[in-house]
Amino acid sequence: MLDELKDKLARERRNSEKMEFLNTKLLRELDVANKSAERFMKNYEKERRKRKLTEEMCDELEKKIGKDKANLDKLMRDSIKMYKDVEEEREMMRITDQWREDRVQMKLADAKDLLEEKYNQMVKLIAYLQTFLRSRGDEVNNNEIEDARLIKQMVESVNIRQIVELSYNFSKSDDNVFPIYEECSEKVGTGYSPSLAYNQQPCRDYVE
Template structure:
């Protein structure tokens, strides 16, 4: 019985050692698995950090470009507003010029009408003067004819005398 117990204890020891070895192998396998996972996580983290640094660089560049575009946008906005003001002023001046032009055109039209009226009056005056001259010529002709008749009568009287 003592031999059996020793054998039993020996078997238990061997099983315990075997079990410990198996546990040790399981733990080693688990550690190896964890090491592999840790290595993959480390590589993944390094890739992520690399991508992060690239993204940070791109973000900084995008921010810089955004600032440049905003500055350019503000400048163009101010230029556009200034251009709009200048255009509005020009439109107002054009409106004033149009009003002046209308006034000048109406004055010019009125003056042209007055000149035309004066020209017609001058023509009428010229016609009347011409008529008066013709009438004076006719009167002078009649006077001359009367004088000529008197002269002929006087000449006839002289001859008779």
């Protein structure tokens, strides 16, 4: 009976030791599991904060990109509008320059016609003057005849073609040349006529 109790007690002791060993092992494993869980939670929180920060940065970047895109679109629209305005202004300037060039050419043509007319009148007047002086016969001395001949040579030496064919660069000048020219033309042409009567004494004074 006593031996049975001893065996039973020994078995219980071994079971108790075994249970204590298992309990200790479980405690160690539980401690390891708790530490692993703690590390996992820390890593999880770290990753969660990182992901949240990344999402916030992405949202901010998206807003900035949207704002920059809007500004870029506005700049593009402004650039296109400015380009169109410049092209319209350039076209207007081209039309204006063409209009001025046409106007200049018309005035030059009128000036050419006027110069040719005055030149022809001057040639006729010189011829008339020579005829008039010769008609006076002995009343005209050699000096007067020589003066008339010199005047005729001076008139004929004028290259009227070269004068009237001068090119006019309107981009470097303005229309103020025309009033000046017209004023000079009026001074030259005032009272000018090839049909002067023989009894008009100012004929020689006019030529001089």
